[in-house]
Amino acid sequence: MNWILIIEIIYAVILGLVCLRIIYDTNSVVKTLAYLIIALVVPVAGILFYFSVGINYRKRKIYSKKIVRDGALRKQLESQILIRTNENLKKYSDRISYSDGLVKLLVQDSLSPLTNGNRIKILLNGEEKFPELLAALKEARHHIHIQYYIYENDTIGNTIKDLLIEKARQGVKVRFIYDDFGSSTVRGKLVNELRSAGVEAYPFNRIYLLLLANRLNYRNHRRIVIIDGQTAFTGGINVSDRYLNTEKQPRYWRDTHVRVDGPGCQYLQYLFLCDWNFSSGQQVEPNLNYFNTVHQDSDAFVQIAASGPDSPTATIMLSYLKAIAIARESIMITTPYFIPGDSILDALRIAAMSGVSVSLLVPGTSDSWWVNMAARSYYSDLLKAGVKIYLYRKGFVHAKTMVVDSHLSIIGTANMDYRSFDLNFEVNAILYDEACTTTLRKAFETDVANSEKIELQQWEKRKLYKQLSERIARLLSPLM
Numbered sequence: 001m002n003w004i005l006i007i008e009i010i011y012a013v014i015l016g017l018v019c020l021r022i023i024y025d026t027n028s029v030v031k032t033l034a035y036l037i038i039a040l041v042v043p044v045a046g047i048l049f050y051f052s053v054g055i056n057y058r059k060r061k062i063y064s065k066k067i068v069r070d071g072a073l074r075k076q077l078e079s080q081i082l083i084r085t086n087e088n089l090k091k092y093s094d095r096i097s098y099s100d101g102l103v104k105l106l107v108q109d110s111l112s113p114l115t116n117g118n119r120i121k122i123l124l125n126g127e128e129k130f131p132e133l134l135a136a137l138k139e140a141r142h143h144i145h146i147q148y149y150i151y152e153n154d155t156i157g158n159t160i161k162d163l164l165i166e167k168a169r170q171g172v173k174v175r176f177i178y179d180d181f182g183s184s185t186v187r188g189k190l191v192n193e194l195r196s197a198g199v200e201a202y203p204f205n206r207i208y209l210l211l212l213a214n215r216l217n218y219r220n221h222r223r224i225v226i227i228d229g230q231t232a233f234t235g236g237i238n239v240s241d242r243y244l245n246t247e248k249q250p251r252y253w254r255d256t257h258v259r260v261d262g263p264g265c266q267y268l269q270y271l272f273l274c275d276w277n278f279s280s281g282q283q284v285e286p287n288l289n290y291f292n293t294v295h296q297d298s299d300a301f302v303q304i305a306a307s308g309p310d311s312p313t314a315t316i317m318l319s320y321l322k323a324i325a326i327a328r329e330s331i332m333i334t335t336p337y338f339i340p341g342d343s344i345l346d347a348l349r350i351a352a353m354s355g356v357s358v359s360l361l362v363p364g365t366s367d368s369w370w371v372n373m374a375a376r377s378y379y380s381d382l383l384k385a386g387v388k389i390y391l392y393r394k395g396f397v398h399a400k401t402m403v404v405d406s407h408l409s410i411i412g413t414a415n416m417d418y419r420s421f422d423l424n425f426e427v428n429a430i431l432y433d434e435a436c437t438t439t440l441r442k443a444f445e446t447d448v449a450n451s452e453k454i455e456l457q458q459w460e461k462r463k464l465y466k467q468l469s470e471r472i473a474r475l476l477s478p479l480m
Contacts, residue, residue, distance in 0.1 A: 126245065175200045205220065334402075409431045
């Protein structure tokens with residue numbers, strides 16, 4: 001018997017079944033073709049690669065977001081969200097009508113309410129974020145909910161740990177979620193210290209062996225802190241000394257976070273409880289202790305956009321598209337990883353060609369050479385359409401922000417890339433507030449002053465081998 005022939009037949013059958021699964025399971029044509037090419041061209045390893053990173057969890061949801069198990073109560077809550085949002089749209093039409101399409105999109109897509117009565121504070125870099133966070137944690141009286149993609153066992157990580165332990169011993173309920181991949185350095189001693197002091201701590205999507213495929217994707221990339229249901233923090237800044245920009249740090253890190261006091265915390269609280277129930281195996285349900293938020297003396301409007309493998313649609317990508325579409329004067333985007341896909345690319349080109357001033361700020365030197373190459377393959381198309389592109393030179397820009405005209409700004413955890421749109425759990429705060437927009441606009445202008453502007457004529461003179469390598473990287477960009 002020819003065993004080699006039998007093995008080849010078995011492999012051909014397996015390969016055919018895998019190709020059928022790729023076609024059925026992958027919504028994006030670009031991704032489908034990329035996975036098919038890898039599976040067909042790279043024997044065995046191509047199939048393993050697909051099962052490592054390619055399974056579509058939007059069809060096979062990791063968990064359900066329905067923390068409210070009572071169907072009647074859920075319908076009542078949904079009705080209240082719709083009523084409250086419509087009331088705000090009518091009552092404040094002079095301030096919100098500009099963005100009402102985006103508001104309605106998020107309500108329709110994910111029941112994210114438009115909230116007013118918020119006080120917002122923009123926090124630039126770790127130097128502003130960590131003192132603000134520590135001060136807020138010290139004031140906690142009922143609960144602290146804290147969730148990070150990267151939480152490191154370093155100076156700031158231990159400072160926050162010690163404060164969480166102190167609050168737990170005072171009787172404050174402390175719940176801590178850490179991503180098991182991004183926060184691998186805290187799995188042992190630091191987490192054990194927290195648990196010994198009464199802090200409940202769980203990893204998100206636990207990894208037992210790093211070589212086990214799909215756990216390297218579908219990570220929880222969110223950074224959320226909620227204190228007493230009244231105060232929340234979110235944005236791009238993880239818990240790590242690198243964000244403090246002290247003399248000990250070899251590289252300057254530029255990032256942006258936001259503090260929200262008021263009803264804007266409620267949807268972040270909801271997201272945390274969803275993630276908590278999944279991570280801990282508990283069934284914590286919403287009650288007034290978590291959602292009885294007081295309106296502030298300020299009246300900023302906040303709405304939350306969140307998506308991940310648990311969402312039926314790519315909510316964050318859709319919100320970016322809508323924000324770009326409503327721009328009339330200017331769009332300022334800062335992102336460390338720019339692999340936008342055709343939809344975002346076309347939207348930015350259309351905006352620029354329609355007379356909107358579109359500016360894109362990206363790292364001059366990325367911490368991922370492969371992603372950096374793929375990103376650069378998009379620049380020529382954007383430059384030809386009139387988009388201004390700036391390479392940040394002061395250090396590494398890690399902020400994820402968008403400023404649209406003078407009324408709308410977005411701060412969050414989502415990069416403008418496939419991974420944030422499809423593979424990871426992300427959250428963005430959408431701020432309908434002129435003061436916030438002004439602050440972020442000034443920050444963007446300061447960053448531009450520390451950047452190098454790309455000129456189309458010079459950009460197209462790059463050596464051919466560079467352009468070719470970038471094009472090759474772009475072919476695989478849907479898989480990054």
